[in-house]
Amino acid sequence: MNPAEVDNRNLEIDPLNRFGTMGPTDVAIDLKTYRLKIVGKVKQPLSLSYDQIIKYPSMTEVVLLICPGFFANNGKWTGVHLKQLLQEVQAQKDAGYVDIKGAYGKGVRIPLKTIDQKRIFLAYRVNGESLPQKHGFPLRLVYEDAYGDDWVKYVDEIVVL
Secondary structure: OOHHHOOOOOOOOOOHHHOOOOOOOOOOOOOOOOOEEEEEOEOOOEEEOHHHHOOOOOEEEEEEEEEOOOEEEEEEEEEEEHHHHHHHHOEOOOOOEEEEEEOOOOEEEEEHHHOOOOOEEEEEEEOOEEOOHHHOOOOEEEEOOOOHHHOOOOEEEEEEO
């Protein structure tokens, strides 16, 4: 299934205990030292603690996570929209992309022009529960219309390019 071609509006929410996982599942993040860094082509770089992140206005969306040949999980994800964070750091007008990076070296590049067109945000909850470690706690990129390989787990840096 191509995520961009699947209409998940009539699909039931999958229970969290049935969610599949790919990639690392055991990256331990210490919330006492954790920071989400937002750097690059910005006027005001940020370094946010987990407590600061969850105080931003949140959004909740039902988005389908597909890892082809392995699983497809329809979940209700809650987090902070990338647009909100980019407004806070004042991304420069000539910026064209954001690189979302995980604590284990995984990353994905997203064109800035798509940030408003799709449900693309940093989740800290799924199905009403705190994001479990094996699913990327403290932050996981939710990236509508992209395969699960691009849903970066353990997000710790955003670089505006």
